[in-house]
Amino acid sequence: MRDNLYLQLIAVFAPLSLLSIGGGQSIVAEINQQxxxxxxxxxxxxFVDLFAISRAAPGPGALLTTLIGWRAGGWLGAVVASLALFVPSSLLAYVATLVWRRHERHPWHRIAERGLAPIATGLILSSSYTVLRASSATWAVWGLALGALAVFMTRPKANPLAVLFCAGLLNIVAGRFA
Structure with a gap:
């Protein structure tokens, strides 16, 4: 039975590893579904609790996968899920970097860079929407999320910690008046 679980973890997280353009945040919606x-x-x-822990804990954002593997199959499940998520994308990134550097001067290089940016953005927005929808978010939390989105759209280089801190303060203030 456990062997089947570990194969399922690999079957779910290895392909997601190869889709994680933009980082682990971009596949949260599909991790939730699976x-x-x-x-x-x-x-x-x-899931929402594990997501919150993965965001609060130091380390990679894909810690969510490790926590899900741990809940499903104990320590070995955590190791299997983590390796399934990190090994395929790491190998792909290594090979892609070799090819990318080799062809830096070709015209398609810049076109590919521009094409991947909206894909990564869409995946991250989809994940954010999934987590907000799954949580017990109030209208104030949705408003703060949209406000943070507006800040990042108008000031893409804004410090995310400063935006998060301001959103937290606004949430506290909104909570006092609710």
Whole structure:
């Protein structure tokens, strides 16, 4: 039974590893779908809790995968899920970097860079929407999320920690008047 679980973890997270353009945040929506709806490794509430822990903990944002693997299959599940997520994309990144550097001066190089940016942005926005929708977010939290989006759209180089801090303060203020 456990062997089947570990193969399922690999079957889910290895392909997602190759889709994680823009980082682990870009595949959160599909991780939610797979872990909650399809495989039932965690409940929706547990998923939101694990997501919050993965954001608060130091380390890579893809820690969510490790936590889901741990909930589904203990320590070995955590290791299997982590390796399934990190190894394929790491190998792909290594090979792609070799090819990318080799062809830096070709015209398609810049076109490819411009084409990948909106894809990564769309995946990250989809993940953010999924987490907001799954949480017990109030209208104030949705408003803060849209406000943060507006800040990053108008000031793309804004410090995310400063925006997060301001959003937290505004949420505290909104909570006092609610």
């Amino acid at each position: 872990a909650v709806t399809i495989h039932g490794w965690v409940t929706q509430t547990q």
